Amino acid sequence: AAPARDLAIAPNGDLWVTDGLTVALVGKDAASALPLPTAVRGLAATNDAVWLATPDGVLRYDGHWTVFTADDGLPGLDVTAIGAAAGGGVWAATSGSANGIEIVQFDGRRWQPHPNRDPAAEQLAEATVYRVLAAPDGDIWLGTLAGVERYHAGRWSVYATDSGLPDDFVSALAYAYGQVWAGTPRGLARFTSAGWELFGAPSTDAPAVAVGPAVSALAVAPSGELWVALEATQQNRLRVYDGRAWRVMPLPA
Numbered sequence: 565a566a567p568a569r570d571l572a573i574a575p576n577g578d579l580w581v582t583d584g585l586t587v588a589l590v591g592k593d594a595a596s597a598l599p600l601p602t603a604v605r606g607l608a609a610t611n612d613a614v615w616l617a618t619p620d621g622v623l624r625y626d627g628h629w630t631v632f633t634a635d636d637g638l639p640g641l642d643v644t645a646i647g648a649a650a651g652g653g654v655w656a657a658t659s660g661s662a663n664g665i666e667i668v669q670f671d672g673r674r675w676q677p678h679p680n681r682d683p684a685a686e687q688l689a690e691a692t693v694y695r696v697l698a699a700p701d702g703d704i705w706l707g708t709l710a711g712v713e714r715y716h717a718g719r720w721s722v723y724a725t726d727s728g729l730p731d732d733f734v735s736a737l738a739y740a741y742g743q744v745w746a747g748t749p750r751g752l753a754r755f756t757s758a759g760w761e762l763f764g765a766p767s768t769d770a771p772a773v774a775v776g777p778a779v780s781a782l783a784v785a786p787s788g789e790l791w792v793a794l795e796a797t798q799q800n801r802l803r804v805y806d807g808r809a810w811r812v813m814p815l816p817a
Contacts, residue, residue, distance in 0.1 A: 568793035568802070570736075571783035572609035572648070579783075580607050580614045581793075587616065587625070599629040606695065608648040608655075615654055617646040622656055622675075637675035639666035645707070647737075649698035657693035657706065667696065667704060678704070678715075697737040697744065705744055707734030712746055712760075728760030729753055730775065738782035740790040741807055751776020752792060 569584040579590040606617040613626035622632040645657040667678040695707035706713040711724035736747030744755040778795040800812040
């Protein structure tokens with residue numbers, strides 16, 4: 565089976581997963597055929613819909629498909645990341661070149677620029693944003709090939725391996741247990757008052773190690789539990805952390 569490229573859990577508990585080619589609602593019947601011959605780069609789930617980042621704009625499925633393009637306020641069609649905030653807002657990143665990165669938010673009708681956008685600040689360390697996370701405190705976190713970008717108190721900051729990340733490529737971001745978590749090819753990390761720290765191998769008995777399993781996706785359940793999908797080469801590829809211990813989940817068919 566192909567690895568999960570992204571996971572998304574809606575506030576009502578619906579679990580969506582994509583391998584980059586199809587989208588499925590786990591455990592329920594749901595349409596997976598996309599309205600465009602496109603790739604899926606990321607997922608976001610709200611109570612009433614699942615949202616897809618694609619090279620052809622943002623796709624929304626709420627029983628029928630809607631395609632959002634530049635006509636709806638997107639700066640460009642090349643949408644590389646999407647995420648849902650705790651309050652139900654949806655954020656997206658478009659890309660193409662270092663000075664073409666834009667962060668936008670959906671206002672219910674159209675996509676609007678980041679409200680505190682600084683054009684110079686958004687010429688980020690890497691031309692592609694792979695994940696976007698809107699934290700409850702209002703900070704915006706971006707996962708890129710060159711680390712994590714954070715918008716806090718009106719300024720952008722860059723975190724990479726010299727800040728404690730196990731790898732510069734950040735393939736997943738999530739907010740759980742009052743902290744930001746980052747998935748990388750060299751393990752799972754969390755952001756603390758002292759900076760980034762490797763959380764260790766996600767298993768029930770493995771100690772913290774210098775390199776952890778390769779993480780492909782993260783999601784947070786309504787219960788607050790952190791779901792972790794690992795790359796295809798890893799064993800027990802879907803795991804859940806409840807704040808104290810890990811448990812392995814069966815992979816959906």
